[in-house]
Amino acid sequence: MKYRLYAPGPTPVPEEVLTEMAKPIWHHRTPAFEKVIAEVREGLKWLFQTKEEVIIFAASGSGAMEASIVNTFSSGDRALVVDGGKFGERWWKICKAYGIEHDIIKVEWGHAVSPTEIEKRLKEKEYRGVFLQASETSTGVAHPVKEIAQIVKKFDKTLLVVDGITAVGVFPLPMDEWGIDILVSGSQKALQLPPGLAFAAVSQKAWAFVEKSNLPKFYFNFKTEKKNLEANTTAWTPAVSLIQGLRVVLKNMKADGLEKTFARHDRMARMIREAALAIGLKLFAPETPSNAITAVWGPEGMDAGKIVKYLRDDLNMTIAGGQEAAKGKIFRIGHLGYYDEMDMITVWSGVEMALMKMGFRFEHGRGVAKAMEIVNS
16 A cells, blocks of 8 residues: 655655655765755755855754754853743753753643743843744644744844744745744755755844854854855765755745745645534644644544554554644644645545544545635635
């Protein structure tokens, strides 16, 4: 049976990108590869909607998260962290690992942080940075980055650092226009690549913080990488094949344009959300859903993990379950990157098959029909 992947990461990789990465490997210290780096640099600036350099590391997105802290903070600094899920939690865990004092805004899973709460905290105490997710992968929530950026801009001594790992390339995050200071992402999400590349776009305001940072750093060093990128090379051995594939991805994304790309993600997200509601299920994040991933409550009294298991074992199809307190209560469907409308109809058909098997009573095919209505509207 054909394998179908619908997780929020890793996500499918286009055939032409796989073909590009399968070509004989290039040496990274050659004029030919310098041309690849030059093209990728410009493509990343376009994608992140910034004039600034986008740092590239051979790492997962968490590497860029760590780099954002060690390159801008000094001993004695304090961070303000929005924790509304497993990945918000990751911010303060990195802070803790480096001895950074931090205050946490704990947000109920399935809900977005209030910008008013962030403004209140910033007026009460001085923070070196505010850390949050644009798209919280564990809950399917989109936090109000634009409104928060407007607030943080008023505080000259505070940076806004945004995890855009499941957001960049999915919905608008115009870094320069909004005033995001550091925006990070990873290759295995909307960038349609295997895991292995991490990105951090860094504002001029943030670079001033980098100059003063005294936390230990070696590999994850913004200044070292920026100097090398400006010469169209990298400080260390890069993930050569992934960068070759990235050049193709960025070329294709440019051909589509950001507006069309964002519209496609919005349409696919609406298909899954409306399909779930049409058969009587509830959304885990009904007020501020992310267009990258939809989290759905399982039927009352039923283990949502069985939906994930049925798709995996009987249909050779991967979706994601809930984590920690949400384990067995929700299931999550990714719709970011190399997907289209037919993929959404396929995955929701699988969900309905699982629900039928579990004995959930609903009008069979109603969710699929609703998804089709959105495609044809």
